[in-house]
Amino acid sequence: MRISIVGSGYVGIVTGIGFAELGHDVIFVDVDENKVNLINSGKPPIYEKGLKELMQKNKGRYHATTDYDEAVNKSEITFICVGTPSKEDGSIDLRYVESASKGVGEALANKDDFHVVVVKSTVIPGTTEGVVKPLIEKESGKKAFKDFGLAMNPEFLREGNAVEDFFNPDRIVIGVKDEKTKSVLDELYKQFRCPKLFTDIKTAEMIKYASNAFLATKISFANEIGNICKKLGIDVYKVFEGVGLDHRINPAFFRAGIGFGGSCFPKDVKALIRKAEELGEDPKILKAVIEVNEKQPLKMIELLKKHIPNLANRKIGVLGLAFKPDTDDVRESRAIPIVEALLREEAKIIAYDPKAMNNFAKIFPQIEYAKSSQEVIDKSDAVLIVTEWREFEELDYSGKIVIDGRRIEKAMREAKIYEGVCW
Incomplete structure (x- = not known):
């Protein structure tokens, strides 16, 4: 055709x-x-x-x-x-x-x-x-x-x-x-x-919103359970491995961490909330999904300050700027609120992403961008892992403070001080 x-x-x-x-x-x-x-x-x-x-x-x-x-x-x-x-x-x-x-x-x-x-x-x-x-x-x-x-x-x-x-x-x-x-x-x-x-046409429109809202809900639910597990000393990934074996539930999207971004989930859930309110409904679950997601990335800053209480003039590395790996899209990236919070704390930031640095620099031209991921580790006092790019699984994290939002196994094993957001 x-x-x-x-x-x-x-x-x-x-x-x-x-x-x-x-x-x-x-x-x-x-x-x-x-x-x-x-x-x-x-x-x-x-x-x-x-x-x-x-x-x-x-x-x-x-x-x-x-x-x-x-x-x-x-x-x-x-x-x-x-x-x-x-x-x-x-x-x-x-x-x-x-x-x-x-x-x-x-x-x-x-x-x-x-x-x-x-x-x-x-x-x-x-x-x-x-x-x-x-x-x-x-x-x-x-x-x-x-x-x-x-x-x-x-x-x-x-x-x-x-x-x-x-x-x-x-x-x-x-x-x-x-x-x-x-x-x-x-x-x-x-x-x-x-x-x-x-x-019919309206049903097709709604299927898209219901699908994205449900997947976003699974992520925020996993993060809420993860936050509880962190304080109990429980591995949330093992929890959801067990939960996901239930054929009624399915394991997809139970990746606890720092939340969802991108061009779809945040926008679509907010639009559905707004439409529901126009119709006189109060979509409490959908509102909670967004509330959890907006708070979740800031847990990285809380964990970082446990080990470096005063971030002023400290060099903080940010690994990953795209909202997910294998894209250069930074729309609603969880790196955005994290960098904003670091700037409020007057930290010095050095960041790296394999594909998204040009797009991120349009939002934050004032921060330093590294030529490689290893340069971020070498030049920083602490490293935040924000996007799970595959190359981050091969870095040398030994001797570093690492706050991990995406569960990079090598960082867990090698870092001098390691904190996972939900584990």
Whole structure:
């Protein structure tokens, strides 16, 4: 098929290049000319494991443009994959979704053929039909489900594993209303051997939020249990090894530590809280998930001050700045509140991350960035392990004070003084 992708961030670029690998022709449309130029030169606009190689392999099957008319008129399906960041009150900012909907609608006004528009951006239930649909109808002069198709197809891609997840999904969820759109998307996804769930559009939107909220809840629950275990001298990882053996529970996401970050979990849980409050509900569990997560990284500072009570002018090393390994994404990284707290204590900071230092330096240009992870250890009075990059498992921690937020076994064995956040 011929597919257009609006937005070339993590979801858009991985989805588009994934479809190109499966034999489809793909057009990316983005307002950022720098991203357009990078894609057209075969370079990924973000770091994601395996993406660069796929882009090189599939040159000729995709290109990028800033022109909605070209993208929509030369494709049969358009995926809207733009960001939905948080507003200050926790609700989602729909400006990019609205802009994409208008652009697609204007382009559809010049097209006679039936065209399917699929929302892949994470949006609160009711957004596809309440915001996207009327904007496309207004700009195109056409009717949804009659003149053009409209669907919701949430993404379940893990940053750092997004390419693998695209080709090997746990499930594909598609919210549709008309049979023609359903048949088009059924055909598009026929190569995938996983459960495919067709629902109404609002249900598909809610499945994404419920999934992320539950996974975030598992993390905060593990951290609460971990905090208790720390004070009892119990290994929380052994606890959850035992808990996870229960087939009703599943061991995934029970990694106690310093909490979750990234572009999805914090934003999506906050958006769901805000929507619930608008509906007159008080989502106490979801609020507690966020409260635990915001406090958890600061436990590293508490543990550090047990061993260095006055941090002023002390050199503190920070290993890991991305919100998780195998990505350069620092959105909601747990390193952010940790560095902020160290700066308030007037500590001197030296930090290192294999991929995320340029992005982190945009937020904290005032701290020192090392050329290697070993340099951080060599130059610091104490080391905080914030992201579990594989290379951190091979460092020499002997003679150092180490506060570990991610359970690096070698640090546990070698450090002069070792403190795990929850163990």
